[in-house]
Amino acid sequence: MPFDPLPKTLTDLLDAGASRPLVALDLGCGDGRLSALLRKPGVHCFGLDRLPRVAGSRADIVADARRAPVCAGSVDLVVAGNLVRHLLPAQRDAAFLDDWLALLRPGGSLFILEDEPTARPAAAANYRDLQAFLARLWPVGRGPLVTLDTFRRRLPARLAALVVESGTGANHWPQDAAAAVAMLERGRPAPGDEAHRLAAAITARGLSCGRQWWCRLRTPSPTD
Template identity: 30%
Template sequence: MTNSSAIKAYWDAAADTFDNEPDHGLNAEHTRAAWAARLTSWLPITPVSVLDVGCGTGSLSKLLAEAGHHVTGVDLAPKMVDQAQAKLRVAGLEGRFLVGDAANPPTGGEQFDVLLSRHLVWTLPDPEAALREWTARLRPGGLLVLIEGRWREAGQSGVPYVAGAETLPWHGGITADDLTAAVRPLVAELRIEDLTGDADLWGGPVADERYALIARL
């Protein structure tokens, strides 16, 4: 069994080196451009409100803000949130970042046009409850974008994840078929976009399953 204090401590400890991974920091121009292109293809062209749950150091939030969207990022780890705030501030971009449980974002009754989550659901003690909570945070017709996969390793940089992680329902990730089954009852439309073969997204070729689930209420 995991606890939120251990999870927070793990991601706080990972914050300083998190952006060293090509798909985290998006420091290489071709990787940044690949993610920007995907986000552009998924989201409306006109500015909308986006809730980025499990925002980490804010790399995707920054791309969204650059595209003109109004971004709110949520992460359990304060050091991740500090880095996200600094990343947008240095770039001269607007964004709101909150420390809190991504499974139950601390945004009150506010609703959003888009909810984005990347590589998060495997960390959640009750991912299906989180999915219900996330769809409730969307306006009618809102868009849910989940970038997920089934990972070879769940830890960061070879560091074991928190004690009890093996009991998490989706530890190690979730297949597109299984995530589709969990999300479909909550939405009106749903499609899967395979991301495994796009090496630019990941900084090189990957062999595990990676995809985006795009759904509309």
């Protein structure tokens, strides 16, 4: 889901687009709500997703994010919101980040944003459990929520050396609990099934993103 509020360090970077135009790439853009937050004055943001627009995405580029058909060194800012966790199960060392960093101009930034798995409040625990449930249903295409610590531990030294900032914060982006319950009930789960338990828990205590984490990697610039 998109992130509200965006990390201040990211909004500061976007605000700089007003004085020097920036090219941004939103990987795994989905319905385009995060791209819309990135499109500030002077920021030319392109969305990339493996799903075409007819399937509900707002992608300008339809492609696998691990092989983005974008010129190396042509982008100022790459953002990946809730995408890394879907790629980590197949590539535990996060080597796909090398390809994303290669798209950046010298001194460009890569921002990873992810929902944080958390047990409190109950509505956020429901969100964490729902994502884990969906990841078990489709392990090739989805992953469970991961913590910032887990992500950073996975980074090989060459990537860890490029991390310049990271942090966590609240995420107030609203979730559609009724739609999640309807999706779970579409499979007509029997009492005792995980989907049945989750639908009951979401009905009783709601659904919310809880918190987010972010991590910024920066390519060296000639002035570094």
